[in-house]
Amino acid sequence: MKFAILGGTFNPVHIGHLALADDVCKSLGYDRVIFIPTFIPPHKQMAHVESAEDRAQMLKNSFEGDERFLVETCEIDRGGVSYTIDTVHYLIEKYKDELDGKFGLIMGQENAFEFDKWKGADELAEITDIIIAQRQQSKSVDTKGFENKSTGAYTGGFNNEDYLNVFNNFNHHYVPLKNLILPVSSTEIRARIASGSGWRYLVPEAVFKYIVDNKLYEYAD
Secondary structure, eight states, rough: OEEEEEEEOOOOOOOHHHHHHHHHHHHOSSSSSEEESSSSTTTTOSSOOOHHHHHHHHHHHHTTTTTTTEEHHHHHHHOOOOOOOHHHHHHHHTTTTTTTTTTTEEEEEEHHHHGSTTHHHHHHHHHHHEEEEEOOOSSSOOOTTSOOOEOTTTTOOOOHHHHHHHHHHOOSSSSEEEOOOOOOOOHHHHHHHHOOOOOGGSSOOHHHHHHHHHTTTOOOO
């Protein structure tokens, strides 16, 4: 069975995440996509983050009934800061009897841009098949105060020119994914919820209900 990994804060999960996972299955022939919510990301200072338990539950709710997708909470269970290289080693051992070939490691262009700064980047490139998805960012509301901040050597200075260059300048073997680009982000969703702007159809219905019922992200009736 072919497995791919999609990690992130999923704060919250939205239709873009699910469309990307669907595209990996349909376009690249993967049987399963494992969503891995981070506990504490090593390279980000998160803004307006909900609990790891809430983020994991929203993920589970978002694709209920779709057997291609599953949630792995190993980084939450581990606690503290987790690195992708450690998680991949864990998953290789866990799924060794089911895994056909290497895990696919899904990342957007902005992550690929700074991939060489990741812990164990060279080893990751050898033990996984890196999948680089197209990404674009556009904002329709003011997201100041809701954006995550890069830490350490990570610049977070990704711009439109970098979007054009990242595929040509990536130093490892990779598979480009010609995915549908949906201009939606968790950052903007958080800002929209807090400001009272429309956001309902940017997330799956089950996620919308969970956020409303639990009054997450400063939601107010």
